[in-house]
Amino acid sequence: MEVMIYSEDFRIFRELVSAAESLKPDRISAAVIGERSFAEEARGFCDRVLFVESELDYSPSEYAEMLYQAVNSSDPQVLLVGGTAKGTPVAAMVSVMVGEPCATEVTDLKLTEEGLIVKRASFGGVAISDVKVGKRLFDRIASPKIACIKPGFFTPAEKTKNGEIEKIKPEVKKRVEILEIREKEVGEGFEDADIIVVAGRGVKKKEDLSLIEELARLLGGVAGVTRPLSADLHWAPNWIGMSGIPVKPKLYIGVGVSGQIQHIAGIRNSKIIMAINIDPQAPIFEHADYGIIGDLYKVVPKMIEILKS
Amino acid sequence: MDIIVCVKQSYDVQQIKFDPKTGEPMLAGAPRKMSDMDRRALEEALRIREKVGGVVKTVSIGTPDSRDVVKEIYAMGADEAYILTDLKLEKADPDVTARLLSEMIKKIGNYDLILSGAASTDGYSWQVPAKVAAHLNLPFLPNAISINVNDAVMVDCDLGDAIYDYKAPLPCMVSVSLEINEPRIPTLSAILKASRKPFTEFHIKDFEVDLSPELEVISTAMPKVARKNFIVDASDASKLDEVRKIVDELRKENVI
Numbered sequence: 390m391e392v393m394i395y396s397e398d399f400r401i402f403r404e405l406v407s408a409a410e411s412l413k414p415d416r417i418s419a420a421v422i423g424e425r426s427f428a429e430e431a432r433g434f435c436d437r438v439l440f441v442e443s444e445l446d447y448s449p450s451e452y453a454e455m456l457y458q459a460v461n462s463s464d465p466q467v468l469l470v471g472g473t474a475k476g477t478p479v480a481a482m483v484s485v486m487v488g489e490p491c492a493t494e495v496t497d498l499k500l501t502e503e504g505l506i507v508k509r510a511s512f513g514g515v516a517i518s519d520v521k522v523g524k525r526l527f528d529r530i531a532s533p534k535i536a537c538i539k540p541g542f543f544t545p546a547e548k549t550k551n552g553e554i555e556k557i558k559p560e561v562k563k564r565v566e567i568l569e570i571r572e573k574e575v576g577e578g579f580e581d582a583d584i585i586v587v588a589g590r591g592v593k594k595k596e597d598l599s600l601i602e603e604l605a606r607l608l609g610g611v612a613g614v615t616r617p618l619s620a621d622l623h624w625a626p627n628w629i630g631m632s633g634i635p636v637k638p639k640l641y642i643g644v645g646v647s648g649q650i651q652h653i654a655g656i657r658n659s660k661i662i663m664a665i666n667i668d669p670q671a672p673i674f675e676h677a678d679y680g681i682i683g684d685l686y687k688v689v690p691k692m693i694e695i696l697k698s
Numbered sequence: 699m700d701i702i703v704c705v706k707q708s709y710d711v712q713q714i715k716f717d718p719k720t721g722e723p724m725l726a727g728a729p730r731k732m733s734d735m736d737r738r739a740l741e742e743a744l745r746i747r748e749k750v751g752g753v754v755k756t757v758s759i760g761t762p763d764s765r766d767v768v769k770e771i772y773a774m775g776a777d778e779a780y781i782l783t784d785l786k787l788e789k790a791d792p793d794v795t796a797r798l799l800s801e802m803i804k805k806i807g808n809y810d811l812i813l814s815g816a817a818s819t820d821g822y823s824w825q826v827p828a829k830v831a832a833h834l835n836l837p838f839l840p841n842a843i844s845i846n847v848n849d850a851v852m853v854d855c856d857l858g859d860a861i862y863d864y865k866a867p868l869p870c871m872v873s874v875s876l877e878i879n880e881p882r883i884p885t886l887s888a889i890l891k892a893s894r895k896p897f898t899e900f901h902i903k904d905f906e907v908d909l910s911p912e913l914e915v916i917s918t919a920m921p922k923v924a925r926k927n928f929i930v931d932a933s934d935a936s937k938l939d940e941v942r943k944i945v946d947e948l949r950k951e952n953v954i
Contacts, residue, residue, distance in 0.1 A: 398859075447857065448864065449828060449838045474858035478840045478873075481792070481828035490793060490912035493823050511918055512711045513822050516723060518918040537824075564837040565870075568852070569863040584953070608954055620877060640953040650712065657923055661953050663944065667933065678925050678951075679944045683932035691932075691941045696954075 390500075391464055393533065394435070395420040395456055395479075396471025397447070399427065400580075401538075403545035405469045406434045408538050410546065412467060412500050419552075420459035422452060433548035439463060442558040447475055448565045453482030458559035460487060465533040466526055467505060472537035480537045491535035492522045496542045500526070505534045514631030514654035541580060541635050576627035577611050584610025585638045587629050587656075590617055591645015591666060591685050595624045600689050601644055607696050610640070615652055630655035645685045648673025665689065699752030699847060701743040702806065704799050704814035704830065705771055707764030708733040711820055721919035730763065732770050735815025739874045741881035743813050744775050746847050752810075753777045757802045759795060761788050772892035773884035780806060782900040791911035792821070796829030801905040803834065809869055811851060816841050816873040827873035836871045839864050843877050 392414040394405040402419070409417045416436040421428040428440040439459040445451050456479055460468060470480035477493055484491035496517070497508040504526045511518040523534045579585055586605040588598055598612070605612035613636075619628035629636055630652040637658035644665045646652065653676050656662065664677040665688050674680045681688050710729040717724055732740075743754045755778040756771050758764065762783045771779045780802055787794070803812065812834070814827040831838035839853045843861070846852040853872055855862045866872075884892070902909065928947060930940035948954045 447862065449840055450831070453828075453832070474841055474856065477824045478828040478838065481825035482832045482838070484793070484825070485796075485829050485832035490791065491825060492913055493792075493825055506916070511822070511915075512709070512714060512723065512820055515711060515714070516716070516721075516918050516920045519916040521914040521916055523912050524914075565839065565864045565866040567862060568865055571861040571863070573856075573858075573860055575859075640948065640951075657921065661948070661951055662925060663948065669929075669931070669933075674927070674929055676923070676925055678928065679947055680927070680929035681932050681941055681944055682929060683938070683941075687935070687938060688932055688941055691938050692945060695942055695945050 390414045390466050391416050391418055392467045392469060393418045393420060393460060393463060393465035394469045395476070396473070397422070397475050398471055398473060399430065400545055401471035401473065401540050402431065403434065404540065404543040405471055405538055406546035407543040408469055408498065412498065414467070418463050418465060420456055422455050428554060432552045432554055433550055434546055435550060436552045437463070438552055438554045440554055440556050442556055443561065445561065445563060446567045446570065448567070449478035449482055450564045451561050452479045453486065454561045455559060456483050457486045458557060460533060461531050462555070462557050464531050468533035468535045470535065470537045472539045477537050480535050484535050487532045489532050489534050490523050491537065492520055493537040495536045495538050498536055505536070507536050510539065510631060510654065513651050514635070515650045539635070574626040576625060577613060579611060579613060579629065579634050579636050582611040582636070582638055584608045584640045584642070585613055585629065585636055586610055586642045586644060587613045587615060587646055588618060588644050589615045589646030592618070595622070598624060604642070604644070604689055604693055607693060608640070610638070615646055643673050644689060646673055647671045648676060699746060699750050699811065700809045701746060701752060701754050701811045701813060702803055702809045703736070703740045703743045703754065703756045703776070704812070704826070705736045705740060705756045705758045705767060706733040706818045707731070707758065707760050707767035708819040708821070716920040721922060723918055723920070730766065731819070732767055733815050733818040735817060735819070735874060735876055737881045738876060738878050739813040739815050740771065740774055740776065741879050742845055742874055744882070745879065746811070746845065750847055755780065755806060757781070757799055757806070759783070759787060759790070759798050759802070761785055768897045769889070769892045770884070772895045773889045774882060775888070779897040780900060781897060782902070784902050786902065786909050789911050789915070790909070791913035792823040792825040792829060793913070794907065794909055794911055796826045796833060797907045798905060799826070800830050800833035801907060802900055803830070805900070805904070811847065811868060812836065812871045814873050816875050827871060831871035834871065836869055837866045838871045839866060840873045841875045842872050843875055845872060845878070
């Protein structure tokens with residue numbers, strides 16, 4: 390049984406290796422599009438690398454065509470794709486091309502006699518569903534069942550292999566033109582943080598984030614924000630939550646975070662959840678191990694004072 | 699400019715109740731609303747029409763109780779609404795949905811641009827627009843944060859690590875993100891008029907589409923994590939020392 394993996398992001402690629410290994414396949418193959426150095430690096434993690442030679446920058450239609458060619462150059466029964474903004478549309482289009490289903494937002498998976506069963510975040514991450522992907526496995530050549538793995542749920546694998554590399558160069562029709570690629574401001578990396586302090590709507594001004602940052606720094610942690618502070622107010626390039634970055638630190642502290650269900654879904658796996666909110670009815674308190682009802686502008690300085698003393 | 703917008707009547711996830719014993723969602727009679735990103739796709743279509751002229755049509759599929767969405771579609775200002783409802787669609791997966799939408803779009807014909815939300819407010823598969831594009835063999839641009847149309851379409855897409863500015867030929871398919879616009883709120887008179895405006899209904903038998911889903915949901919539940927719920931009240935200046943109790947607890951937990 391072969392599992393093929395594809396992601397444009399190397400850390401997520403290593404998470405896919407772990408996800409693939411959990412299915413105990415006979416071999417793991419990787420599709421790498423465009424980047425030769427990525428393909429070389431990928432050899433250390435799988436049995437075979439299908440390197441798709443291409444000069445094209447990312448667009449879903451073209452990349453789907455290339456991933457489809459990589460699938461056809463091998464015979465995977467399962468295709469795992471990194472569930473990013475770039476990966477998911479490619480997986481969905483390949484799913485139509487191979488005529489096999491695709492499950493997205495997948496947080497865990499297993500192979501049973503009945504086929505591929507995945508856990509997926511449903512209702513925007515509020516609930517978890519068990520989903521059977523396809524009625525049968527292994528029914529046709531090069532027609533894998535597909536799963537888009539949500540980043541952050543598998544531990545990135547280490548190098549253990551020295552796979553062969555095979556080049557393919559499919560003819561791909563260019564369908565759209567890229568006028569410009571504007572790199573986004575890279576936000577804080579939360580994947581490895583033990584302590585995350587998150588500012589919510591209770592924080593009145595952008596300048597006040599410094600208070601949250603000071604608390605985070607004092608605890609040796611990282612500061613983040615909720616969706617409205619990032620997407621609507623643009624105070625930070627990324628946000629914590631199911632629709633942004635799901636996290637599972639040892640300690641999560643929500644400061645002025647009310648606890649919308651999608652935010653809770655993204656922090657649910659934290660070991661300890663602590664909340665500071667002026668509203669005793671704030672939903673986050675139901676999900677918290679420790680809570681302080683009070684004005685964050687008084688409580689946080691007090692906390693800082695206690696921690697410093 | 700003929701624009702077709704895919705619009706879903708979603709469950710209102712914020713209002714869904716979960717069975718306290720089983721953790722399963724209680725969907726029977728649960729409140730519905732137009733999917734957030736689809737609403738923005740419709741808004742964007744209306745803005746394009748206001749700029750360059752044309753016709754805005756919508757396609758929707760779902761169970762019979764999703765028919766209410768048509769009123770809202772017309773209240774916002776769409777020209778023609780097409781809908782297919784059937785009880786059998788309760789378990790429709792992204793493949794069934796995308797295939798039916800594509801077939802409806804083919805039947806309507808005549809389009810320059812197809813818009814949809816990048817994901818629906820309840821299903822969040824992020825698949826349907828990509829699959830509609832694949833079925834119709836159209837170039838596809840996901841997660842648009844701005845769209846400009848002349849003889850081609852310029853679309854800025856938020857792809858996580860970067861914003862990609864694309865230029866695509868027409869016709870093409872674009873999915874929009876939440877950030878693309880702030881949708882209009884229909885006026886009362888528009889809402890009243892909308893309920894009298896006729897719409898076109900399609901039926902399952904009009905299309906040769908296999909309705910049995912390849913993605914079979916075995917179970918759904920809200921995971922419950924037991925928490926300690928140790929809450930102190932420091933809302934009054936005199937009680938600010940309560941904060942110390944929590945810091946002490948965190949020290950005992952060995953997390954700080």
